[in-house]
Amino acid sequence: MTSPVSITQALVAADLGRQVAHWLASARTFRDAEEFASIGAWRSVERDIGTPLRTQLHKVVEELIALGEGTAALVASARQEASLLPRAAAAVQRFRHRYTQVDTTLDFLGDAVNSRTSPVLAAALTTLDRLAVQSMAPVLQRAGKPIPQVLVYQDKGTGASILRAGVRLWAPGAVMPVAAIKIVRHNLYRPTSLFHEVGHQVAFLTGWVEALRASLAKALADDKELQAMWTPWASEIAADVFAFLHTGYASVAALYDVVGDARTILRWPVGDPHPVGWLRTLLGCQFSRSCFGAEGPWNALQNAMEAHFPAARADATLQPLLLRSKAAMPRIAAACFATKIPALGDRPMSEVIDPARVSPAGLADLERRAGAALWTSAHWRDAEGIRIVALAGLREAERPETATLWIDRARAWLRDVPIAA
Structure with a gap:
């Protein structure tokens, strides 16, 4: 037996119908990918990145619309049957909430794709997409893991970030099909941070973090x-x-440009997963000494940092930890390079990726062998793209008087614009 609908209940049911009609009509606009990114931006994304993205977006949008249509049907029934009103009201709230989750997901991915605002910027970001995948390939192939595609996007700020492939998105059931890496404007043409973010993806897939944590614990026992x-x-x-x-070393200098903020470099915020900026820079300089030799521009960087930001400026409780960490830095660096990674057959990462390839001597040899063709040749772009980034970053860091020249050279190379030697 049906329950009669009072005037008040009829008003509530009618308003629920109005609400769900609004949210459902808006949800249907999501079927057009150009609602959140231009057709030009979508075309600039290579097929093996754009197709899984569009497939995932289509799935979450159609699920949202199906939920909305089911909600609309329930509200229509509630207009005839008063006992259904509580269920209908709850369904409308659930649909509204799901709409917000899908909207957040589409907005993030749309902004990422839409950051390719011009052909030249799209070319630079596409180059970074490819370099990111290239950097993962030797490690993940050895580990027997699939190599995710990468979508690099430009955004504001000082530091990069990653939304890893495989993580759950805001919309229920939505999984990130590619890795989305934010590169900030000031480092777009010195993109060493790209490889830091790729490192997070690789670490997740190989069990590196747990192994490194154990290695550090042993070194500091x-x-x-x-x-x-x-x-x-x-x-x-x-x-x-x-x-x-x-x-x-390019990665060390670039990192210091990010962490070298007088307000934060000597601070240790509770719960921050990043090392204190002062220590993080020291560790990078120690990496350079351990792999490339005692002498090099890393010493000047460390000395300048310590002169500008002496440990004595840190909080009194932090100072002894900074100084003891500095003394322990050689063994901390050694632990980092010696960590046995389970997915690599207990081989350390430094055996799979040889640091000598990006030593100053190794990069100078590349520069010598390739000559002017290094910056124009498709062969060198494909074969040595990552080392070309390393070389440009090294030269910018060690020759500040010609930094503009090296930034311009890297910019032209990333955008695939031929330049003079």
Whole structure:
């Protein structure tokens, strides 16, 4: 037996119908991918990146619309049967909430695709897409893992970030089909941070973080305070190692440009997964000494940082930890390079990616062998793209008087514009 609908209940049911009609009509606009990214931007994304993205977006949009249509049907029934009103009201709220989740997902992905605002910027970001995949290939092939595609997008700020392939998105059931990496404007043409973010993806797929955490704990077993300080930073340290192995000292200088903020470089915020900026820079300089030799521009960088930001400026409780960490830096760096990674057959990452390839001597040899063709040849672009990024970053860092020249050269190369030698 049906329950009669009172005037008040009829008003409520009618308003629920109005609400669901609004949200459903808006949800249907999501079927047009150009609602959140231009057709030109979508065309600039290569097929093996754009197709899985469009497939995932289509899935979540159609699921949203199906939920809305089911909600609309329930509301229509509630207009005739008063007992259904509570269910209908709850369904409308659920649909509204799902709409917001899908909207957030589409907005993020749309903004990422739409950051390719011009052909030249699209060309640069496409180059970075390919370099990111190339950097993963030797490791993940050895580990027997699939190699995710990468969508690089430009955004504001000082630091890069990653939304890893395989993570759940805001919309229920939506999984990120590719890795989305944010590259910030000031580092677009010195993109060493790209490899830091790729390092997070690789670490997740290989079990590197847990292994590195254990390695750091062992290296610092004689100092429980340092051990407790350093082991939670294993994820960010692994990513720094990955960036260093691919781009050498350029990654250290670029990192310092990000962390060298007087307000934060000597601070240790509670829960921050990143090492204190001062220590992170020291570790990068130690990586350089360990792999490339005692002498090099890394010493000047470290000395300048310590002169500008002496440990004595840190909070009194942090100072002794900074100084003891500095003394332990050679063994911390050694632990990073010696960590046995389960997915690599207990081989360290430094055996799979040889740091000597991006030493100053190794990069100078590449520059010598390739000559002017290094910056114009499709062969060198395909064969040595990552090392070309490392070389440009190294030259910019060690020759500040010609930094503009090297930025312009890297910019032209990334955008595939021929330049004079």
